[in-house]
Amino acid sequence: MVVFLPLAGGSAIGSLCPTGHSMIQKGDDMRLYECVFIIRQDLSSAQVDSITAEFCAIITDHKGAVKKQEYWGLKTMAYKIKKNRKGHYVMLNFEADGAAVAELDRRLGLNEDVLRALITSIDAIDPEPSIMMKNTRERAGNDAPAPDDDAPAPATDEVDEVDAPVDDIDDEVEVEAVEVASETPETPETTENPDSEDNHDPA
Numbered sequence: 001m002v003v004f005l006p007l008a009g010g011s012a013i014g015s016l017c018p019t020g021h022s023m024i025q026k027g028d029d030m031r032l033y034e035c036v037f038i039i040r041q042d043l044s045s046a047q048v049d050s051i052t053a054e055f056c057a058i059i060t061d062h063k064g065a066v067k068k069q070e071y072w073g074l075k076t077m078a079y080k081i082k083k084n085r086k087g088h089y090v091m092l093n094f095e096a097d098g099a100a101v102a103e104l105d106r107r108l109g110l111n112e113d114v115l116r117a118l119i120t121s122i123d124a125i126d127p128e129p130s131i132m133m134k135n136t137r138e139r140a141g142n143d144a145p146a147p148d149d150d151a152p153a154p155a156t157d158e159v160d161e162v163d164a165p166v167d168d169i170d171d172e173v174e175v176e177a178v179e180v181a182s183e184t185p186e187t188p189e190t191t192e193n194p195d196s197e198d199n200h201d202p203a
Contacts, residue, residue, distance in 0.1 A: 030064065030095040032125055037108060037117040038087035041074060048088045051113055055092065058104050064096030067125050070133045073140075081115045091132070093125040 037055075039048050048071070056066045072089035081087070096104075101119060108117040129137075 030097055032067075032093070032095055032122050033101060033119055034122050034125075035092045035094065035104065035108075035117065035119045037090055038077070038081070038115040039090065040082075040113050040115060041084050041086040041088065043088065043113060047113075048090065051111065052090050052092075055104060055107065056094075058107055059092075059094050059096050059100055062096060062100030062103060064094055064100040066092055066094045068093035068127065070130060072132045073136045084115055087115050089132070091130065093122070 035055075039051055043051075052069070052071075056069070059066055068091075070091045072091060074086050075089050076086050077084070105117075105119060108114050108119075
């Protein structure tokens with residue numbers, strides 16, 4: 001089963017491993033393959049892992065070997081497939097014979113959780129992360145929450161000291177002194193009573 005795997009933006013998935021590294025070569029009796037399949041968007045990560053493990057077991061049960069496995073995340077597709085706008089993308093690089101590939105192809109077609117699948121024959125496997133995997137990691141890093149610069153600073157018991165100019169302090173003291181003086185109540189003047197005993201001459 002070889003079908004087209006759509007991605008939003010008009011790109012298709014094929015062999016996306018970069019070159020320039022020590023590649024894994026095929027054996028004498030086995031060939032190398034790349035399998036990319038899309039799983040329904042409503043499944044959890046644990047369910048995706050379980051389905052992936054099931055397909056890997058098919059390969060190993062037929063004396064094949066999974067050389068590389070990548071989960072590319074939940075991605076938006078170019079168009080809906082079975083009412084799914086997104087899907088979990090998984091990639092397997094493996095070594096197997098024709099019987100293993102035929103059985104894997106059959107099981108992919110029977111699994112109702114698999115929306116699309118693509119198996120291609122490749123000449124070598126790059127052990128480094130694929131371009132799609134690198135893009136997934138970069139996107140995850142960019143989506144990390146940035147520190148909030150507007151968040152209030154934590155409260156501390158220390159009081160910030162403010163150095164005011166000496167001239168300003170003197171002016172404030174003088175103003176306060178004037179205000180205090182103006183608010184002091186006036187003391188009533190005492191008048192001498194001419195009839196008081198202190199003003200009479202002694203007899």
